[in-house]
Structures are given as C-alpha cells and as structure tokens.
Amino acid sequence: MDAATLSPEQAAAELAWLSQQLIKANTAYHRDDAPDISDATYDALKRRNAAIEAQFPELKRDDSPSDLVGGAIAEGFGKVQHVVRMLSLGNAFDDDDVVEFDQRIRKYLGWAADTSLAYTAEPKIDGLSLSLRYENGKLIQAATRGDGETGENVTANARTIADIPHEISDAPDVLEVRGEVYMSHADFAALNARQSENGGKTFANPRNAAAGSLRQLDAEITKSRPLRFFAYAWGDLSAPLAETQSGAIARLAAFGFSTNPLTQTCDGPTEMISHYKMIEAQRADLGYDIDGVVYKVDDLSLQRRLGFRSTTPRWAIAHKFPAELAWTTLEAIDIQVGRTGALSPVARLRPVTVGGVVVSNATLHNEDYIAGRDGNGAPIREGRDIRVGDWVQVYRAGDVIPKIKDVDLARRPADATPYALPTKCPECGSDAIREEGDAVRRCTGGIICPAQAVEKLKHFVSRAAFDIEGLGAKQVEQFYADGWIATPADIFTLRERFGEGLQQLKNREGWGEKSAANLFDAIDEKRSIGLARVIFSLGIRHVGENSAALLAGHYTSWAAFEQAMTTARIGEGAIWDDLTGIDGVGDVMATSVVTTMQQEAERASIDRLIAQLSVQDAEIRATDSPVAGKTVVFTGTLERMTRAEAKARAESLGAKVSGSVSAKTDILVAGPGAGSKAKKAADLGVETMDEDAWLALIGDA
Template structure:
C-alpha cells in the first residue's frame, strides 16, 4: 500500500510542478484552477496519511516552517555587487565607449561606424535582491543581498514564494547553481494587500518595494506566504558545472529549469538599440504589472564580461539606465536636528507631505550645515524635492521667487536637542612636518557623550551588536526602553540588570527575561578584539580592532599607547592613532571600561606583544615620526647614524658646531631640529615615545623574538570560495594564529591561495601570477601538519 501511495505522490508532485512551471514561467496554464486545487488537495491528503513520504521539495511544503527568533547570516562567496547608474543618454554612450575600449574594439569615427556590442536588455525591477542556492537541483538556501558581502538567511521565506521552484525542472542544470534575482510585489497584489490592511485596521505599505522587502523579512514564514510575492531571475553567482556562453542563453537555460525570467528580455545591437529599448519600455512603464525604476543593460557575451572585469563594487560590463527621478515642489516646514552615536548633530528637513514617485515624502536629509548653506535654505521656502535613484528623498533646490517674507534662517542649536549639552563645531587637524593646520569641519557635535540619551542608545546598540559583544535579544527597541526608564546609563550597567528590573518591562515575560539575562551573562568573555570594537572608538572598525588586539596583545597596552607608537602598526595612520589615544585618555571612557571589568567582563586572548612587533622600531623611524620640518626618512636615517641614540640626537641638536658638520642635513633641517628640541615639551614627548617602545618591547634595543610556533609568520594568504569543513572566518583565525596575514586580494606577494568551491577571480589571478593554490583538503592537511 505504501509503495502505491509513494508512486501516486510522485505522480502528483510531477504534475503540480509542471503546472506551476506552465503557469508562472511560461504564462501558459494548461488546466483550470479547480483541477490544480484538486491535485494539490489529493497530494496533501496523501502526505498527511503517509508523513514518512513528505520531502522538503514537495509543493505542499511552502508554508511549513516554524517562526524564527532572528535571521542567520549568509556570507556571499561571490559578492552581490551593485550596478553603476546612467541617468542620461550621454552616460549610456560613455558606458558603451568604455566597453568598446575595454574589449579593444574600434569605435565609430569619420570613416566608419565601429563595432557594435551586443547587449542583453531587461527592466530593472523595484524589489529586493535575493540569492537562491540549488544543490543537485533542490533549493537549499535563500539569502538577501545585505551589504553585498553578507546577507540574511531567508530560506524559510523564499520557499513560500510561489514561482520559486523547490526543485529544478528538466535536465542539464549544474550540480551547484546559485541563482540571483529580484523578489517583488505586482501592483495589483500590492493594492489588494493594502485594501485588506485597511479593512482590518492594520498598517498599509507606502509602495510595492517596501511591501516586498517587509514581507520577505518576516520572522514568521506563514506571513510571507500570505503575501503576493513573485521572483524574477536575472543572473547567477556560484556555479559548479557548464553553462551557456552568453547572458541571454543563460537566462533561457534558467527558464528551461523552471526559474521565471523577465518576459521583456531582449537583445540589442549597439548602444542605439539599447536607447530604443529604454524609450520603448519607458513609454510602457505605467502599463506594466510591476514597478520598475530603469533598464539594465549587460554585455551579452560572458567571455567579454570576464575580460571587462569589475571596479571596486560595480561591474564594467553592466549598467542600470535609470528613469528620470521624479521631482515635486513642497514647503519646508522646519529643520530639526538628530543626534547620532558619535554625537554628530545632523539637520533633517521636515516637509509638507508630498507624493514623489508614488511615495509620500515628509522628511529629507540635509547631510550637514554646509549643505544647508550651499542650498541657501530658509524655513518657509518652497523647495524642489527629488527621490534620487527613486529611493532617497533629497532637497535639490530652493525656489527663491517663492520665498515668503517671514522665512527664517536655519540655525544650528547651541545646545543638544536631546540632552541640552553644548554643541561644538568639529575641527579638522592636518598634521605635517613641523606644524598642524586646523580648519573648521562640517560636523557639529554634542559634547554630552553618554550623558546624552541619543548617543547612549546608539552606543549601546553598537556595543551589543553581533560582531561586538553579541548579546542576543537586545534589539534597538529594548535598548531604547532600558535607557528611557533609567536602568542603563552606560554599557557597564547592562551587567547589573536583575530579573525583577527586566520582567516588568514592556514585552517581557519570565522566559524572555531569563533568556536576555543569560545572553548578557554569556557575553562576559569576549575576545580582546571584540571588546575593542564594541567600545565604539571613532574610526576603529572590526579589522583595526583585530589588529590592535593581535599586535599589542593586551588592553593595558592599547589604553596607554601613544599615537606615534600606534603608527608602527600596519594601516594605522596618525589621525586614527590620535582618535584611539584620545578615546582612552578620556576619564569617562576609562571609568566605563573599569566598570565593565569590575562587573564580570573577562577579556580572552590577551597576552604578550606579538612577536612580529618585537624590536620593530628604529631610531630613524622615531625621528621621522616626530614630524620635524625638513627631516624626512633619509634625513632621519642620517641623523640616527650620526647620533646613535635619542639622547645623542637631543644633545647634537643643541651643539651647533657638531650639527653643522653632520652629513645629509640641509641648513633648514638643522635649524628646525635645533628649534624642535629647544622646546622642553618636545624633548619630554620624544623621551616618552622611546620609553613606551622599551616598555612594550618594540624598541630597537629590545630583544627580538623568534616566531616559535608561528610557522607562517611573514606570509600572506588569501581565502576564496566556500570552505565546507569550517567558515571562512574560522579559516582566517587559524591562519592568523599561525602567524600569517590573511589578505582580501591576490598579488605577487601572496604566499598561498586557499580555493574552495565557487572560487572566482582570485583563483584566476593566482594562476596568472603563479601563486601556489591549495584546495580545502590540502589546506586542512597543511593545518594538521602545522598542529593548528
């Protein structure tokens, strides 16, 4: 009996998948809805009777997942890059000239029309970019684009989108196929969704794009399943297997495997064909069943795409020709000021609500007061508002002839709108040889620091974030509530929260309270690098925090490190070094750090100065870092050789006769040296730098350390593709523990490349440069050999 049921279930699934393909992809339904429903209900009944026969790719499993507490993270092995934009015909012509030049093709001139490039053309859907990963033809993962490198795992939600196949159709698809495309909401579905929301007293969406993005990022997949979402494939990412040689044929192959592609897909010969397509689609834009904000053109030949390559974040072989941004007139009602994590006080335009490109706009960013002055903006003005790229509202221009007599100037507040503290204008300090020039910055900043609730909230949101202290359950709203009720006045106060204090807060019950307190307790053993990043030091991101932790090895060293000493670390410039030093010199910051340690935070992975930096300094480098006018690297080296020590240099600077015969120094440099060390403060500062170099073990007379146990010291490695036995972050950490530097790009100085499945341009570059390449199995064997 079970075998009969299994056969019938397989027949039904095959029939339903075929009907889905004909309906969603070919737009040629072959049975009425009633017949489709009968087949679907029969399949569902059989699966209820035989649950052991249910499979993840069954058509009935689109709404079966439980609600999530949060989305996981997905690292895109091949980044999901943005497209460059063309806003005019000339921009597109310029793009085409760049393509022809990059391919070495003759361009049009007086004697001929040149060679026309073939482009694939399709509308630019206004939705949410997603990645779908198929293994052996079965959908195994869905992810958002995120920041291009890391997205959110929305696998449960993409399974509910009706026209996304859970299993690929036909044959010939690669064993691993990552499909990229757009999830969007058709106009009629959007209107119906909002109509239902109005009837039930719910919240409506501003536009189909917001509706699609909000629907796809629901933690409960059943909500996503209830929304009228559709998917359209526009390209691929990681692939293991053969594919067609043009973009157009690639999309046709995706269509044959059951994936919907744009019905407006066309080929165009040359840039004029692209312009004709752009104008034709633009004329039909309002009549399309979905919103679009432009047209995407891609060089059709995939080998040509490979040859053209990429810029930092955009391909040279594709461009989005955007439709003109819609502009409207409205009134500037007021300018208010918001306060960010670093205290930056930013002006925001409050506008008389106006519809711009289908969206009600009532606020627009003004960036800073320099922008306000550039626009000549006054409160009461009539202004032109534009949605740049159909997304971000901007005040573009003031209509001066409509300025009312009672218009008021926009004034930066003298006190913070949140805490009342003084607002100061930032200064830009440019440090050079012998002097530091100071100019006014464009940013105004509240000096209230963590006594300002706006800064405090943003600081704590950063402190608890996933890549910082990683306290699960402390979302923005909860942080705001904790600050508003006065339970948290600094990050250290999180570690004093009690069950009785939390359980009475909005949204908390006994279980959620215990979970939050457990998560806070679990965060008490961060690595030194995580802790440094969590502190929110200006201009110190994750990589700089890792460098500080790895190089100096202990919080005690980082806290007291002088700016000049910090610049011995790679990629730490003097401006960032001053930010780090100033942060730890601040009494309030030192108090918060002390409280964190007193309240149970125990830093992990602390230790000695990294062997790479032992005795790394030289006297010549120290002299160069003192920024004495006229003394650059060569002069500093000559001076160091002549004097032999810092005390010798100080003495020599005041011995005019000996100094005058010192080789390699100009008269100007000698005078500057004498004046520099004639100032007692400069002598004290130079001696302090030398003393700290000795204390840290970085001084030229310090003991050099043999990089024992660090067999990869001095080597640069690159990871690319997917690692199946571990994450890329883990692979990086293990290499760094062996002394290697892990870089993001391949060069002639790269020692080795580890290439997992899906490796792309980095693997190609390694082959071109003759850099050794290890697959994952060989990499694991190498780690085992080194005892890592």
C-alpha cells in the same frame, strides 16, 4: 553639498543620520514588507552614503548601506543559511555613472579603453528576491534573501507559484536558481478588488502584495495569490551552467524558467545606455514594475576575476530610473545630537507625496547649508537661505535624499527670520562649539550628554558590533532612561545586578520572565566575540566596520592592539609608522584611535568592558596559503595584474597588504620603477621578489 567639500566632522554627522534612515528603511522593506520611503529615496540615500565613504573611507560605519544586504528575517519562518551569499548591487543614476562603471572594470582588469567588453542588460524587477535549491533535478528548498547570509524558508509557498518548476531535467546535481517574485499590474488590481470585497487588507503596490503573499504562514493563501517569477541568476552549483552570463540565462530558460525577454547582450556603455533608454520607453506598457536596468559583465571567467566587494559584485551594477521633485512647507527645524556630539539640523516638512511616498522630513546638513553656502563659502541655491515657514522643493534623487533643493522666495512669509543653530546642546545644555575650519557644531558634553551616551550604546549593540538578540535601539533607550545601563560594560552586569529573579525587568511593559531570561542568555553568548567587532563597537571616530577589520587583521589580538595603541606616539615612532603603514589607515584615523585609547575616561570605560569579555583573536583566512598571515607590500608597476587585483588576491589568501615597508614586512613585490620602498626593504633584509615570482608563490604563474 558635494562630498569632497565636507569636513570629517560633517561627514561623520551625515553618515550617522544616513545609517539611521537606512536601518529603518531596510527593516520596513525587507522584513515588514511595508516600506516607508520610495526606492528612489532609498537609492539616493545609499548613493550619498557611498560618496561620503569614498571621500572619507576611515569614517565608514557598520550600518552603512555598503555593508547591509536586505534586513533581518521575520519571525515565523525557519532560517536558511545561503551557501553563496545573496548580495545587493551598486547603483548608477545617470549615463556618466555607467561609463565610470565600465572604466572601473577596465582599470581593475588592466584593459584598454578600446578593447571589446560585452555586458548583459536586463530589466530590474521590483519584487522580492528568492533562491530555489534543486538537488538531482528536484526542488528541495526555497529561501528569501533575508540579510544576504540567512533567509526565510518559504519552500511550501514557492511550490505554489506556477513559474517555478518542481522538477527539471539535464541540470547539475546541485543548482540554486535565483530570481524575483513579482505580481503583474492586472493581477494586483484584481487582488485588491477581491480583498476589498471580502473586507481584507489591500496592498499599496504590487511589490508589497508579492512580498506579503510569499510570506504567508499558510501556503494555501499564497496559492490563491497570482505570483510570478523571473529567473536571472544562480548561487550554489555543482557544475557550471555556461561560459557566459547570457549563455547561463539561456540554460535557465531551457530548464523551464521564465527569463525576461528584454535581456540583451551589449558591447560597451553606448549600447548599454541605448538599451536602458529603450526599456525606459517601454516601462509603462510592460505590465509589471521595474525600477531600472541591471548590467553584468557577460564573460563568467571575468566575473570570477573581478570578484566582490563586501556586499556587491564588481562586475554588475543597477542603472536606476530617475526620481521626482515636490514642493511643500518647512514647518520646523529640529536638532539631533549624534554619538560624536554633532548637532544635525533636520527639516520637519508638511507631509507631501512624492512618487507615491509621503515625505515629512529632510536633512539640512549644517548651518552653512541652511545659510545658502557650501563649505568653502561659495553660494548654493544662488545664496538663498532656508527659513521656517518657507515654501521649499524636496529633491528625492541625487546627492542627499531627502533634502531641500530650493526655496521659493516669492512665497516666503513676511515674518520669516534667518535660522541660527543653537550654541547650547538641546540635550544636555553644554556649549555647542564650532571649531575653526569645521562646518559642524558639536556638543562639548561628552559622556554627560544623554544623546551621545544613548547613541554610543545603540552603536555598541548594532548589527556589525555586538548584535545582541533582543537588545536593539528601542531597548537601549528604555534601559538608559531607567538608569540600568550607562556604558557598554553595564550591559554585561545586568543579570548580576537583577539577579535570577528578574523581577525588575520581567515586570516592565513588554517583558516577561521568558523574554528577560532570553535577553540575559543572549548577552552572555556575546561575551566571546571577535576582535574586529570589539574594535568597531567602541565607536571610535573615523573607524568603520572595514577599518576595524583592517586593524584586527593587522594586530590579530586585543593584547597586541591595546599595547600598540597605548604606547603609540602620534606622528612619530615605529609603532606610529606601523599603524599608519596599514593599507587603508591614514593619519586622521590613526590619531583618533590612539587618542581614544589614551584618553583616561574613555579608556576606563573600555577596560571595564574588556574585563567582561573573552576577545577572540582575528581569524587568518586561507591558512593553507603560503602567504597567509604574512605582510605584503606592492611597489612599482605590475604588468600581469592591476594593483587593485593584486591586493584583493593577496587578501583573499590571508595576507595583510600594507602601504609601506617596515621591519614587520615579510614580502616586497617589486615591479619596474620600484624606488625607495625597494631600497628600504633591502636595508631591512625584507624578502623581495618580482611579479612572476609572486605569482609562482601563490600558484597563479
């Protein structure tokens, strides 16, 4: 189903399922070097997630791939804090996506379609990302990507790789070279042959072999493995390498690094796509694995101007190679209950290998999708429904991955019956109702439903919420089943209830006195926590990580947020107007937040939690900026920058950007064509300036 046809409830349910799959995949791939889904499956999951978030920005979750880079670092290595974050890339899956990428950049920059815009295009190596730090020409540190902010210190291991020089000349005093560690097909085959002969572990693919080899605690083992390294980027620098991406890559080659010979400069999407097809045609003969082509704006000054989203640069994208299809039997349909009560059907498949990865389940979205119709009642799959026992086609690329793409009616069992979603919650037995206009059936049990309670607790301890070390999804399930925690506040009374003896916990399987004490200490460390994390942790429908940050940045303190949400009247009044005037906050999200904060049972649970915490006020960025902390509204036509660029620049300087003028507005930037907002600003006495004055104020005139 296209994201545009989903209801908010459908979208929220699917995002919950996607987040679960992606957290598991991130951990398996980045930390454990044992991926359980293919790159194509992972990419398509991310693509679907991004499509839903674009349609429903207020539903964005913390565990969305939009906000995840890599995975948690493994135990056994020292931690390295990246001076410049190691970000992931957005993805393109077809030619239209590449054209849209170019159009987005031009729109952001305010450039015409016929203006020449150069890109670099290079193979996307399927390996392990590595950052090498050189100071005064000497290699002093090597670190994996980790979660993008903190990686693993693998310096000793990196020194054993022949492609990585220990010293370089004529380099900036500080130079972080970034690239990909990989293993060639021939070396991989030879390694597995040796491992098999010696009774050792064999590897599933070259990427796993490379990652496992680099992460050996014994550097001598790494030294014995045939690892290679391609350099393609940089992090922290004391001086620029060049004025262009291509020039900087040439400089890295001059330093002695291996750079990919298929890297080429292209003028616009037509040349980019042509180069992609040329690389795709050579893919089987390269001798190493690639999974696409990466495009980057060549002009580094434009890269700086375009900047970054939360986890991806605006100026780069990965054009992935297409995935595959497979047929198998649908053995059962199970129902999962999410934290908002949504009943999500999941197909249990006879395991089938697709592109080297075993697939055993797929999302089925909702009862309309199973019945062969979209949210508007129009047929999908030509109206063919999905039944247990069917011979089904699993589609591993596109909108939803994995999903059921089609059904072979010729192989349908004679006794197969149409599937009906249960009208009772399988977890608590409460009525599961489908409201008019809603494609999702939802459990009405609320806090009495164990599935909802557990999912809310998992959300509370998730990475972008409280992120308590030692208390993850598995522990939450265990503690809930044991009756130790039922609400978030219960987490912060565990030490008090157990006492210092820790007998109840340390005698449980998998726990000892030290691990129990460490958990309690980790919980206590999170008693002081930022406002945005607290708002996000509450699990309010339609409030994702970015939305929580918007709310925190606007109200700045828990007291102000609580006061506003408690006294707001939905759809009317100055407080409501102020809330919905936040750029990025709409009526749906605002209604959800206000309703949650004014609902008796929910509020009681929240109040118990807040009593255990010291909620830190939201930080205001760029405190030395003349607009830090000020609320700014842009209206009319901007002539020297696009609206998106103006907003991003203002927020980077610590300003709050609102979509409407109110008494709390500090500055209205009015371009030609300014209308009602300019009049309202004048009536309220809000300072109004034109674009030139704004640029002069922020120092960009």
